[in-house]
Structure formats: structure tokens, C-alpha cells
Amino acid sequence: MMKNRFNISKNSAGRMTTYIIVIAAWAILEIMLHTGLMSSHMEGLLVPMTYYAIVAVGLNLCVGILGELSLGHAGFMCVGAFSGAIFSMLTVGKMPDGLRYVLALVIGVLISAIAGFLIGIPVLRLNGDYLAIVTLAFGEIIKNIINALYLGVDSKGLHLSFESLTALNLEPDGQILINGAMGVTGTPHDSNFTIAVILLLLSLVIVQNFIDSMDGRAVMSIRDNRIAAESIGIPVTKYKMLAFTISAAIAGMAGVIFSHNIATLQSTSQYFGYNVSIMILVYVVLGGIGSIRGSVIAAAILYLLPELLRGLNKYRMLIYSIVLIAVMIINWAPGAIEKRTVFFDRIRKGIKNGAA
Amino acid sequence: MMSFFTSLVNGLSLGSIYAIIALGYTMVYGIAKMLNFAHGDFIMVGCYIIFVFSSGLGLPPVLAILLAVVLCTVLGVTTERIAYRPLRNAASPLAVLITAIGVSYFLENMALLIFGADTKSFTSVVPWSGLSLFNGELMIQGITIITIGISLLILAVLQLFVHKTKEGQAMLAVSQDRGAAMLMGIDVNKTITLTFAIGSALAAVAGALLASAYPSLTPYTGAMPGIKAFVAAVLGGIGSIPGAMIGGLVLGIIEILSRTYISSQLADAIVFGILVVVLIVRPAGILGKNIQEKV
């Protein structure tokens, strides 16, 4: 118990540091961008790097603070991406681009929050690995349903089908919004690095404030000991739902950035499958479970790593996997931690042991 | 009506393969308390070994399978020793999960480097073409019968092993309370190594059957069946051996039937939907024991 309280106060003290790191990174990168110091390759990586950092922050709220393993966050990203993209496709040219993008964000976040809430009702009744597998199942269900969905709009309103494009019976003037597996094509390119960083900061503020609030402390007490929390009258289900919904909404926000950064959007495994959820989980775990700042840094570095290893061609994913295994063992194995602690202690005598 | 039975047989065939993979998953989970995400890739490794020995070097299929079982066992035990054991007592159970994901990436990319991305066609290890019933209206393939037979045999042997042998009893003890088992003089490390050996050997057998029934082979062959089998293990109650069998069969039959009668595109969504429903009604799976937390 003592240890946890200590962590909370350290979190609030470290809050500003996190914001400063993000803003400083943004400033440096923006300067490099405008002075032409940055390669086009790096330039293209900035937005994806940021939206994966946002999902990682959202997932860390679920895994680190709520203490429930979710393997379905790519599904919430998918919901956000598609709802935002559809809104933009419907209204492009009908309102100023800036306003449309903000509204697309709001809609994407709201719809993925609703999805998170609805999915949370059954999911949060379960525990541990069962909860993990059900979130994985929901992620796959979302992906599969959107993949089989045809959606179009014409003067008579929205048409929806799971059969085929022709079953939509669109008027000749109709516009296809989701073309089954081919997804959405031609979403306007509205996302840029600055907007993505602002949204990252927003999600950081939301999550950090949540952690430091009464609600956040209640959630963490549930994580540490559900029965004890229940016995002092904390409404466990309500708080679990709250944290899970916020987490899903943040993933949805990242989804909107995703869909407005690239012209094609498809609900297939390489973008929204369980593999992507796992990839984001890797960011969270390597960044430190419960450490929001760690998630941001780990997402940025791990997204860049395979890209920067491009020169190694077909060996790069092999190297990535070896690095992943090695880092996990060095960081987490009790044996390795012990050796490391001894090593650090020897260097800095007198400093309290700070084993991670 | 005949088409219903045909679908049922096809479902049983797919389900038996899921079941054998799920048995490996459930043993490892029950005893080592870890989700071995790389299990599906062990299957792929098994397939490639059989492919090399039987199609490449012309060894008889049975010998090739035996070699695959031996090599997969060695691989499983080595992986456990190098990558999983150091993390067994890590502060978070997620550490070993992520490592397993790393192992999975490693095996897939290793296979990609060695064998290339091209699909290899797999020669069935079962030469028997099967039975034709009701004047040819119902065809049961040889591989289907063999698969169902082998999965039942494995189930029986595993049940006997776990309940009747000293090593099996040790496994049960470790799965229930690792600390207490250690105090009773059980070598936990040895027991977990044995579990990985059995799980990996099962993966090789599953690989032989999977690639014989669905004869194509790529570095990603094992990934999706692995995940489906994991779902099957959870559906049946993870940690329970008969549960994995039931979960596998149920999952296979539901998958085939929903593809036949509902929609081939939404079949996966339906399969996962059923998992959700089952877990809401029985939060620990069909045969799982719902252990009440102690205060």
C-alpha cells in the first residue's frame, strides 16, 4: 500500500516532465522539418508514430491502471477510423476542412466510446486471461463485420448490405462509402504531425488527470485488490467500465488520425487484426506497465525501429524479434534484474535500490 | 440432409485438428501458467520438417513425422529453457507473454529466410482415400478418419498419463499450487520442461495432420489455426484436457456449419461471438472450474 501511494505522488510530479518531453520532441522535429534536415522517410513516419503512441497511452490505462489485459484495442481503433472516415466522406466540401476534421474526431471518439461501453458490459464480468481472449474475440468480430459491410448513400438516405454492392440498390447519383473488403477510398488527408501531437497531449492530460483523480485511485484500488475495494464500498463495475470506455475512446481517436492520414482504409488483419493489438501491447509492456510516459517513448522507438532497419531488408524482422526477446529478458527476468541492481548499486553507493 | 452430414464430418475433421493443437495450449497453460503464443508456429516448424524429410529427402512419412516430433520437442524444450524460464517469476505475467510473441516472430521470419515466401504443396501423409457411404452421397476422407482417431487416442493417452503416472501426478500438483508442489519435493523445472516437450510433440503431430488435410505450407501456416485453437482451449475451459478436446470439436463444427448455413464471410465473427456468449454464461469455459477468489 505504501508503495502505491508513493507511485501516485511520483506520477503527479512527473506529469509536467512528460508534457515537456512531448512538446520538446515536437519542437525539435518541427524545426528539423522546416529546415529540411529531415529525410522524407522520417517525415512520413511522424504521424503513424504519434497515433500509435496515443493508442499505447489508451491501452496502458486499461492494462496498467485498470489491470485488465485487452487484446482488442485495434478493434476500437478500427471503429474510430471508419466512423471518422465515413463522416468526412459524407461532409467533405460541405463545411470548412478544419471544422469537419474536428467533428470527425468527435464522432470517431464518441462511437468508439459507445463500442467500448457496450463491449465492456459483458467483458468486464470476466477475469484475467478469459477477459483477454474475449477482448481479442471482440476485436476480430468488429474487424470481420466491417470487412463484410457495404454502405452507400444517395438521395434516399443510407443503404446498408452484407451481401454485395449491387444489393445496396443505390441510385445512379449515389456515393459508395464502404465497399466491402475494399473499404473506404479517398479519405481526405487532414492529419499532420502538429495535430497528432496536440491530440497526444490531450490524451496524456486526460489519462494523467484520470489517474490522479478520485476515480483513478478507486480504479487502482480495484486493480490492487478487488475484494478489498469492494468491501469499502467502491462500485467496482462502474469504475471498471469508466476506465475501459475512456481507454477505448482514446484508441478511437487514434483511429480517426489513422484514417485521415492515408487514402485507403480497409478493415483487414494487417491494420486492425489481433496482431496489431498485440503490437501495441508490446509498446505498453516495454514502456513499463502503468507508466504513461514509458508508453509514449516505447511506441515512438519501437515504431521507428523496424523502419530504420530497412537497410537490412529481410533480416530486419528477425532482428526485431531477437531484440524484443532480449529486452524482455534483460528488463523483466528476476535473475537479470538482480545482477543489474547489484551493478547499479556498486556504481552509485548509498542510493536506495531502485529496482524497476 | 446429406449435405448436413457432410458438413458435420468436415467440422469434425477441422475440430479434431483444433483439438490436438488446443491440447498443447491447455497443457502448457495449465502447468506453466503462460500463454504460449508461439505454439502455432511450432506447428509450422513441424510441417516444414516433415516436408523436407518426406518430399525433399524421400523418407517414408511415418519416419518423417517421428523426426518432426523429436525435433519439435527439442525446439520446444530449448525455447522454454532460453526464453521462458528466466521470466517465470517475473513481476508481471505479461513479460513472458510478450517474449512468446517475440519467439513467434522469430520462428516465422526464420522460416521465411530458409524456405522463402512461396507456398509449398504438402503431400498428404495419409495415402488412404477414405470411405464412400450411402451410394457415394457421403464421402468421408481417409485423413478425416485418421485425424479423429488420432485425436481421441491422444486424449486417452494424455488422460492416462496425467492421472496414472508419477510424472503426470506431478504435473497436476504443479498446476494446482507450484509452491506447495515444490515443498513436496517435486522438481518444478523438470515438470514444466516435460510439459513443453509434450506440447511441442503434439504440435508436430497436429502439423502433420493439418498440412495433410489442408495441403499448403507457408511460414504463416500455423498462426491462424494457433489462435483458433487457443480460442478452443478457452472455450473448453483452459487447463482442462477433456475441455480442450470438446472446445476444439465444438469450434470446428460451429465454424463449418455457420459457413454452410449462415455466411462464409461472417463465419469467424460468429465463432468468436459464440466464444463470448459461452464465457458470459460460464466464465471459466465449458469444463473449466470457476475458482472463487479467497479473501
Place this chain on the structure above:
Amino acid sequence: MKKVCSMLLVVALVSSMLIGCGGASGAKGGGSDTFKIGVIGPLTGGAAAYGTAVQYAAQIAVDEINAAGGINGKQVELKAEDDELDAQKSVNAYNSLKDWGMDMLVGSVTSACSIAVSEESKNDNMFQLTPSGSAADCVKYDNVFRVCFSDPAQGTASAQYIGEHGIASKVGVIYDSSDVYSSGIYQNFADEAANQSFEIVSAEAFTADSKTDFSVQIQKAKDAGAELVFLPIYYTEASLILQQANTMGYKPIFFGCDGLDGILGVENFDTSLAEGAMLLTPFAADADDELTKKFVKTFEEKYDVTPNQFGADAYDAVYAIKAAAEKENVTPDMSLSDMCEAMKKGITEISLDGLTGSGMTWDKSGEPTKGPKAVVIQNGAYVSAQ
């Protein structure tokens, strides 16, 4: 204290990465003495077979061109980047190639990736020639051309071929609903089938997540009495379908598009199963014209696999670039934009005898004009139909 140390480490790491990458910028098209051609495709992951085929074939074409003196006397360099079948990574690969100093792009290999990259190449006015991006939207912009047929063209042509030759009256379809190529062809096939004399009796989909067991789809086609099964899919899955249909005792005529080419090259595949299968494809690895023979021989010697239609498209793409560049006297020292304008003009003026068709021409829309060839598999080899 430890936190601060690790923070410093991270900052050092990131900035070294950024600086390491920053150096390459500014090396834009102009000024160099060689043509730099980039290739983007899935080199790892489930679709790696297509990407590597394109990479290898383009390399063969470039080697041949260089040995014969290059384009307009200038040597050609080739660099391939991986996109793992991910549109975002395809854009990343494009940016990475731009840093390398790419003059022209052969890619992306797959449709969705190609569309995403064309949004970027349009802004840079970079000449893009996709070997196999077949979706209609791939050539939406005027700087993008393609070598393969478009999906609508393939779907329609297949339906017309089956109808006009009276091959079957009941047709079953098995397609991959999670794949742009496959569902694109299917949609147009179904639309055109309404005007033809045959009837689609079963149309069953599978997805990327469930492509091992095809018993249901085959059974439905069988129960519906389909005499012909149309497979607008890639050969990887098709080889499985043929094997499973055989064990189920179902022997219809199989009919496919260019994705089916390569089925005879699947290692260890029993080619007798494909006996009688028909493909509407511009390329067949067993064709006996000199060009194909030479290409297939070099490819097999160098890379130990038989090339498929992706490779053939890429080979033609490089030669189309050569022809267009020579037509308009393009040199590597031109600016990117000038080069693109010249190439855009050049490619509409050439007529290329390539692996995937003789007398291929392009118009401003980006579509190639070439005749689809129907081939039928007999005795384990492709033979021209009719």
C-alpha cells in the same frame, strides 16, 4: 537518478537516429548520372511471394538493360523496399526511396498500397508505373500507369469469355472477400454475368483468416450443380481448392484470372489436378516464345523459382520505362517533375512487345491495351485455348 540516465539515453538514441537519417535528404532526382528506379512491394509477410517476384524480375530487366548499355546511355540502379502489404508502410517505403533519390517508381505491387502511394506520388509529380495494382482507383491520377489489366476488365472479360464460348451454363464462384483484387473481379464478373447465357449458382467467399478449409465452399458449388468454378483468386489458395475438390470427388472446369498463373509452379503440387483448368492471363511461364523462354530461364537460374505473372508485369514495367524514356530522351539529370511530364508523354507513344502481350500501348488514363489470352492447362503445361 536512474530515470534521468535512461531519459538521456533515449534522447541520445532518438537524435542519433534522426541525424543518421537526415543526411540522405536533398538527394532529389536531378544531378545524378544514373537512373534510380524504386520498387515497392510485400517482401515479407503472407504476400511476400508477389513482392519478391516483382523485385527479382525487375532486377533481371535492369541487369539486361545495363549490360546492353543502359537507358539513353545511362546506367540504371534498382532498389526494392518492403511494405508488408500495409498501405501506411508502403507510403513509408516510398518516402524512404525518395531519400535514396528515386527517379521513377515501379510499384506498389498490391492495389491498396498502390492507391495510398499514388496520393503521395501525385504531389511529388513522380512517374509511377504499378506492375500489378489492378483496382480501378490505382490509376486515378495522371502520373500513374499500370501494366496489368484492371479488375473490372478482368471480371467482365472472364464472364464474356465463358458466355461467348458456351463453356458452362451453371457457374460457381469462390472468392476472397477480404482481398481487393478478388472481390473487385467478382463484383464485375457478377454484373456482367447478368448479360450472359450462364447463371451463377453459388458464390461463396472466404477471408484471409479462414483460408485453410474450403470444404464448405466446394460442397456448395457441388450441390448447386456448378459445371464450372470461377476462381478470381491467387494460386496459393487455388492450389488448395483444387486439392480439396479432388479429395471430395468434385471435378468441374476451373476458370481463373491472372492470379491463378503460378499454380503449376507451387512446389510439390500435383499438376494433374489442374488438368483442364482455364486461365485468362496475359502471361504463361510455359509459353514458347523466345522472350518468355529467356526470361523464365534466367529467373529460374538466379532465384530457383518459376516466375509468375507479377514478375512478368514487373519485367515489362521496366522495359516500358526504358522505351518511354528513350522516346522522349529522358536523362537522369532532369528534375523529377520534368522527368515525369516527359515519361507521361512518352509512355502513350510507345508500343511494347513484352512478356504480357505484344504491341502493348498505353493511353492517358493509365490503362494498358493488350489482348487477354485464354490458356488451358494440358499435360501439366499451359496451352493457348481455342
